Amino acid sequence: MGVPTAVSHPVGRRRGDHLCWGYADYDQFRHTAAAFLEEGRRAGEQLLFVGDRAVPTLLDDLSPWSARDEVLATGQLCVQELTEVYECMADLDVEGQVATFRARCRSALAAGYSGLRVAADVTALIESVRDWDRFAAYELSVDEMMSTQPATGMCGWQEARADRPGALSALHRYQHRESGPVVFSVRRRGSVLRLTGEVDASVADDLAAVLRAAELPVARPVEVDLTELDFIDVAGTRALARFCDSAPAGVRIVGALDGVSRCLDLFGLPVDGRVAGCGP
Amino acid sequence: VTPAVRPTGTWDGRAFGHEAFVFSTDDEVVARCLPFVDEGLARGEAVVVVAGVRVRSLLEDALGDRLGQLASFDPAEGWWRGGHETLQAYDSALQQLQATGRPWRLIGEPAWLADKDGRVWSRFEAAVNRCYAHLRYYSLCLHDRRALTPAVVDVALATHPLTWGGSGPVPSPQYVGTDAYLRSVEPPWTQRPPDALRTDVTWAPDGRTWVREVVDRQGWRGRGAEIVLAVHELVTNALRAGGRAEVSTWPENGWTVWEVADSGPGLHDPVAGYVPPATDTSGGRGLWLARSLADDASVAAAGPGTRLRLYFRP
Numbered sequence: 001m002g003v004p005t006a007v008s009h010p011v012g013r014r015r016g017d018h019l020c021w022g023y024a025d026y027d028q029f030r031h032t033a034a035a036f037l038e039e040g041r042r043a044g045e046q047l048l049f050v051g052d053r054a055v056p057t058l059l060d061d062l063s064p065w066s067a068r069d070e071v072l073a074t075g076q077l078c079v080q081e082l083t084e085v086y087e088c089m090a091d092l093d094v095e096g097q098v099a100t101f102r103a104r105c106r107s108a109l110a111a112g113y114s115g116l117r118v119a120a121d122v123t124a125l126i127e128s129v130r131d132w133d134r135f136a137a138y139e140l141s142v143d144e145m146m147s148t149q150p151a152t153g154m155c156g157w158q159e160a161r162a163d164r165p166g167a168l169s170a171l172h173r174y175q176h177r178e179s180g181p182v183v184f185s186v187r188r189r190g191s192v193l194r195l196t197g198e199v200d201a202s203v204a205d206d207l208a209a210v211l212r213a214a215e216l217p218v219a220r221p222v223e224v225d226l227t228e229l230d231f232i233d234v235a236g237t238r239a240l241a242r243f244c245d246s247a248p249a250g251v252r253i254v255g256a257l258d259g260v261s262r263c264l265d266l267f268g269l270p271v272d273g274r275v276a277g278c279g280p
Numbered sequence: 281v282t283p284a285v286r287p288t289g290t291w292d293g294r295a296f297g298h299e300a301f302v303f304s305t306d307d308e309v310v311a312r313c314l315p316f317v318d319e320g321l322a323r324g325e326a327v328v329v330v331a332g333v334r335v336r337s338l339l340e341d342a343l344g345d346r347l348g349q350l351a352s353f354d355p356a357e358g359w360w361r362g363g364h365e366t367l368q369a370y371d372s373a374l375q376q377l378q379a380t381g382r383p384w385r386l387i388g389e390p391a392w393l394a395d396k397d398g399r400v401w402s403r404f405e406a407a408v409n410r411c412y413a414h415l416r417y418y419s420l421c422l423h424d425r426r427a428l429t430p431a432v433v434d435v436a437l438a439t440h441p442l443t444w445g446g447s448g449p450v451p452s453p454q455y456v457g458t459d460a461y462l463r464s465v466e467p468p469w470t471q472r473p474p475d476a477l478r479t480d481v482t483w484a485p486d487g488r489t490w491v492r493e494v495v496d497r498q499g500w501r502g503r504g505a506e507i508v509l510a511v512h513e514l515v516t517n518a519l520r521a522g523g524r525a526e527v528s529t530w531p532e533n534g535w536t537v538w539e540v541a542d543s544g545p546g547l548h549d550p551v552a553g554y555v556p557p558a559t560d561t562s563g564g565r566g567l568w569l570a571r572s573l574a575d576d577a578s579v580a581a582a583g584p585g586t587r588l589r590l591y592f593r594p
Contacts, residue, residue, distance in 0.1 A: 183485065200484050201516045231488070233512055234566045259505040262573070266565055 004197045006182035007174050010036035015045075015115045015150045018143045019174040022159040026061075026121070029156045033119040034065035036154050040117030041071055045152070046108035047117050052082040052124035076113070082124055089128035094138045098145050105149045115150030123157040132163050136213030139171035140188045147189070167206035184229075186210045191220065196228035199236035208239040212246075220249050221275045227255030232263050241267040241276075250275040286448040287316040288418050293325070293383030297418035298409055299449050300440035302433055304425040309335060310342045312444060313387055316420055317343065317350070326351035326377060326384035330359060332391035335422060339387075351377075351384070360392035363400040364572035371556045378415055389422040393432050402432075406439040406461040407554035435461075462550050466578040467591055470532065472539065478528035487515045487527060491538075494529060498536060500594070507592060510573040511538050513566035514588050518542030522585060535575070535591040544585030552579065 010032045013019060019036075023029040037047045051058050058079045062068045071077035083089065086097065101118070108116040129135045139155070146153055155172070159165045159179045169175040175182040184197035184207065193214055199207050214222075224240070226232075232240070244251040256264055256271040269276045291297040303309045317339075320327040327350050329339065336355065340347060347353060360366055377384045390405075392398030405421070423436045437443060437454040439461055444450070456464075477494055481487035491511045495504040511527060518525035522543035529538045553567025567588075571577045574590035581587075 181485065198485065198488075200488075200512065201520075202484055231509075233484075233509065233516065234569055235516065238565075257505075258502075259509050262506070262509065263569070266569055 004170070004172070004182055004185035005174050007176050010154060010176075011039045013039065013152050013154075013174070015043075015152050016147055017152050017174060018146050018172050019152075019154045019176070020169050020172040021154055021156040021176045022162070022165050022169060022178050023156060023176075024159065024178045026158065029121060029158075030061040031064060033121075033154065033156065034062050034068075036119050037062070037071075037077070037117065038065060038067060040115075040152065041067055041076065043117075044114040045076075045117040045150075046104075046111065046113040046115070047071060047077040048104070048119070049077065049079045050082055050085050050118065050120035050122075052121060055079050055081060082120070082122070085120070086125055089125050090130045092125070092129050092134050092138055094134065094141055097138060098141045101142065101151065102145055102149060105151050109150065115152065117152040119154045119156070121156045123161050126157055126162050126168070132209070133213040136167065136171060136210060139168065140186075140214055143171060143173070143187055144189060164206060164209055166203060167209045170203075170206055170210055186214070188214055192223045192225050194225045194228065196230075198231040199229065199239075200231065200233045201235035204235040204239045207236060208242065211239065211243040221252045222247050222249070223252045223254060225255050226253060226257070226260055229255075229257070229260055232260050234263060234266065237263040237267055237269070240264075241269055244269060244276040252276070284447070285315050287312075287319045288385070289442075289448040289450075291418050291449075293323070293416055293418075296409070296412050296415050297442065297449070298405075298421070298440050299419065299442035299444065300421050300423055300436040300452060301444045302423045302425060302436065306334075306338050309422060309424075310338055313339060313420070313422075314342055316385070316387065317346065320385045321346065321349055323383075325382065326380070327387075328373075328377070328384065329353045329387045330356050331387060331389040331422065332356045332424075332427075335389050335424075356389050356391040360395075360398055362397070363404065366392075366401070367404050368556050374412070374415060374417070377417065383416040383418075385418040385420070387420050387422065389424070391427070393423070393436075394427045399432065399435075402435045402439055403462060403465060404554065405436070406458045407551040409439075409441060409458045410549075410551050411555040459550050466550075467533070467535065467576055467589075469578060469580050469589075472528060473530050473532075476528045476530035476539075478526060481515055481525045481527055482519070482523065484512060484515050484519060487525065488512050491527065498529075500536075500592075503592065503594075506573045507538065507590075510570040510590055511540060513570045514540035514590070517566050518586075521545070532591075535593055538574075538590045538592070539587055540590075541582055541587040542585045544583070550579045553577075 021032055033049060040047050049058060105116045126135055162168055166180050169177055170185050173185060183203055184199050187194045252273055252275050253269055253271055254273055261271045264271050288297060301312050317327050329350055390401050393401060421440060423433055425433060437452050438456045440452055441455050442449040443452040479490050488508055491508050495507050500507060515525045518540050524543055526541040553571050556568055557564030570590060575593045576591040578589050
């Protein structure tokens, strides 16, 4: 819950936290990942480190971490290549992949760990996936899964190589960015999309991209919860209005604050719980 | 010999016709409206009536069976919801009629001009001469001398290019033009005081942070969020126009003024944002929103750019 939080350190995370780490150079990321995993080691979590490199290289990447050999020996740490974790990167199987992580959480608990903590450099996955929407839908699903499992995750990517890094960041509660500000997030819980933070003209395209990617139930209206949205302007509202128009069963907007309502009124979007957009 | 009455003169249904008809007796209003309605029906145009109680009852009696042929016949009483909301509803009705692709005509009695709050409507009457110039309708605006003050009637004649000449519409001798009228009622454009708070903005969220801090210090409470939003929309437009916005604020005559200046090239049109933008989801709503949030606004050219001022009264 809560507004998106810009973070400058990977630690201080608890189970259920979903963090993204946009980086400029990989050397910085591997140190960040080591610190993130060390926190999980102390918490007795099963640890997984994933990247687009051969396993020995990934192990080298963690060499600054003093406890690396110990957690490797006990089996607490598992290191895997990206292609091994994501079997088909181009046609990412969103539900299958989420189910795999959920199963790994259960195995971790069964093995006596307190949860599962994953640090993954997904830059190559973002580059390989055939459409951006598929990856964004995956992040929305992972975020939702993590909110109900004892899982903690950090998705890293090199910002210069990621398409729409601002929109990708917005799919996380905790965000670290190299090249842009942290201003909003979108998270999905069932058929509810929860917007937090501030959406203005500078990120309206990112909002539109995220909303497009949110896989929507066709049969009933999507609910958009604006309780945690502190600010939206005309450009941001326009993105929301277009989303309402394109939703198959319309959109129900709830929780709009006064200033937000003012903009929604301008586009004729009802804020009283009635369905906006093309209803059935 | 009485010349033949031509209820819309040479109006050909291709553009906007805007007449102030001022009357003092019931007979006058019936004599003006009946041929107007008949001509419209004969031409196959949609005829729309929005009027106060008295005019409605006169037209009901006079039109008889023809009442059923009108596209709509609505009370003015329910229409007034404050300037911007009324205009938004009016505009959306107009856009629907415009979308039919055929000319139409309106008998409108802005009965709310009798109230002090309703007088802001005169500004829209002036602005629509330009904003609605392309709309294919004739607006016959009724003004009852028995209900309105002489000053309000004078303003009607100053803001409508046409008035009634007895057998057809004629140019209103008192018409002053859109810009001149708006300048006469908007707050006077003063020199910005040297001690005004000011900042340069190149990124809108920075601008919002600054405005929020100042608004808090100025002691606005519930209204603060509206000021932040209004100024933000102007900043967004300015950044789009020239990549940079200068934001400043100062007290003036009991108002708080917020000015946003851009380096253009933009529109210096004093009527920009006066009427609602198109109802689809394309651009143009920021300025309309800013104007509707503020108590008043004015626009001036500044070199190649534009200075917009929003006025807020505590």
